[in-house]
Amino acid sequence: MLRRIYDWCIDAAHKPYALWIMAAVAFAESSFFPVPPDVMLIPMSLARPARAWFYALVCTAASVLGGVLGYGIGALLYDSLGQWLINLYGLGDKVEAFRAGYAEYGAWIILLKGLTPIPYKLVTITSGFANYNIWLFIALSVIARGGRFFAVAILLNRYGEWIRVRIERHLGFWVSLGAAVLVAGFIVAFRMI
Structure with missing residues (x-):
């Protein structure tokens, strides 16, 4: 099953809708969706x-726009939707x-x-709730999210084929490691907040 999903993501990278799906995941992950855009960014960049640079740019832009939505949830809808998401x-x-x-x-x-893999939606919603300066929030989000996605792009652009061979050889291990990092991000978020 993992192989089919991985192969679908690799094949989808050549389809025109893949970019839109990746952007939608990046947008949603910053405000309410639990799955990070790396699940699309990495296979598409491989x-x-x-x-890879273009994909990182799209992820950054969509993630920051989704972050603005998360900020709005925290600022305008915290008593209803924002509090529900946090709970x-x-x-x-x-x-x-x-x-x-x-x-x-x-x-x-x-x-x-x-x-980090700490769910970014927690930062965006709480930033709105705390009435953090929106323009500073956007600037810092561009730096943080861009740094994260462009670091992936640098690695995959430079070492993509080498990385792809190792991922395909040990797909189960890498998926397990990715899931463990995602779970660790939630655990760290629970303990740090």
């Missing part, structure tokens, strides 16, 4: 390493501590959490 992830009792941290460490929180 299939077409010369376009969905079991973090309702930790939002106030996270919000208080913004007074002193807001820029560092956005930068560091935007680069």
